[in-house]
Amino acid sequence: MGQPAVEVTGLVKRYGAKTAVDGLNLQVETGTVTAVLGPNGAGKTSTIECCEGYRKPDGGTVRVLGLDPVADSERLRPRIGVMLQSGGIYPTVRAAEMLKHTAKLYANPLDTDALIDRLGLGSAGRTPFRRLSGGQQQRLSLALAVVGRPELVFLDEPTAGLDVQARHATWELIEQLRHDGVTVVLTTHLLDEAERLADTVAIVDTGKVIAHDTPAGLAATNGSGSSTDSAIRFTAPPGLDLEGLLATLPPGLPAGLTALEQPSGSYTVAGDITPGVLAAVTSWCAAKDVMPQGLTVGRRTLEDVFLDLTGRELR
Numbered sequence: 049m050g051q052p053a054v055e056v057t058g059l060v061k062r063y064g065a066k067t068a069v070d071g072l073n074l075q076v077e078t079g080t081v082t083a084v085l086g087p088n089g090a091g092k093t094s095t096i097e098c099c100e101g102y103r104k105p106d107g108g109t110v111r112v113l114g115l116d117p118v119a120d121s122e123r124l125r126p127r128i129g130v131m132l133q134s135g136g137i138y139p140t141v142r143a144a145e146m147l148k149h150t151a152k153l154y155a156n157p158l159d160t161d162a163l164i165d166r167l168g169l170g171s172a173g174r175t176p177f178r179r180l181s182g183g184q185q186q187r188l189s190l191a192l193a194v195v196g197r198p199e200l201v202f203l204d205e206p207t208a209g210l211d212v213q214a215r216h217a218t219w220e221l222i223e224q225l226r227h228d229g230v231t232v233v234l235t236t237h238l239l240d241e242a243e244r245l246a247d248t249v250a251i252v253d254t255g256k257v258i259a260h261d262t263p264a265g266l267a268a269t270n271g272s273g274s275s276t277d278s279a280i281r282f283t284a285p286p287g288l289d290l291e292g293l294l295a296t297l298p299p300g301l302p303a304g305l306t307a308l309e310q311p312s313g314s315y316t317v318a319g320d321i322t323p324g325v326l327a328a329v330t331s332w333c334a335a336k337d338v339m340p341q342g343l344t345v346g347r348r349t350l351e352d353v354f355l356d357l358t359g360r361e362l363r
Contacts, residue, residue: 053078053231060107061094068094070255081232083242086252129198144173154196182209203234239351253358266353278321282340286312
């Protein structure tokens with residue numbers, strides 16, 4: 049497939065005595081959308097900032113479009129776009145002026161008026177950045193990242209704080225970038241966003257990539273890597289005896305089934321869901337005089353896998 053757009057090998061980043069990134073490996077293929085997921089403090093932001101050239105690694109190698117983001121920053125910056133979570137924009141500058149000024153720094157920028165219209169910023173064009181709503185600030189940051197027609201764009205939480213309409217407009221823009229051959233690396237806490245947009249997903253925890261696959265590939269495995277690509281989901285009164293449910297399943301059903309209540313009153317039975325498993329679960333509910341509301345049968349979600357791999361406790 050040619051040279052990867054991003055290649056990270058054995059990356060280490062420390063802050064004093066704390067190791068935020070600990071031998072991380074990551075590869076992003078050209079022309080794809082890669083979502084980097086992880087709990088707070090997992091090391092994903094430090095990794096991306098090393099790729100952007102904002103932080104110098106303490107170990108390992110980083111290559112972006114074949115270049116060292118720190119040593120070759122002058123050659124690399126015209127070829128990439130960066131959307132930061134915060135900062136990087138003068139608080140008193142008007143939105144349209146900032147975008148037009150930035151566009152002039154590039155040889156072949158996008159049409160700024162069309163970009164403003166696409167992201168719904170027309171009414172905010174003459175408003176100083178500090179007076180924009182949080183969602184408008186996010187959309188302007190996105191516009192600034194893509195206006196120069198980058199080969200590769202890094203997007204940090206691109207839809208944080210956006211309403212539904214703005215979120216969908218942002219998704220459509222990212223999909224258009226992929227269609228145009230632009231490589232996109234985004235961090236997000238919205239797992240449905242990653243499932244919709246990403247060609248591949250990298251899950252980061254404790255400073256390492258602990259899983260890297262397509263969304264469907266990840267959803268088809270459990271935390272140990274074995275195939276468990278379906279689940280029964282329903283809601284019912286909290287506190288059902290799930291150990292009792294699994295213990296009373298008749299012999300002959302597939303092994304390795306799991307049952308979980310998360311959050312309270314929401315139940316998932318995961319594994320190789322056959323007609324016999326479905327019948328056994330609904331029969332158990334009937335015997336307990338429990339009505340399983342909203343019962344569905346389908347594949348495991350990216351959220352299921354994420355929680356299996358990174359844990360369910362708060363960080």
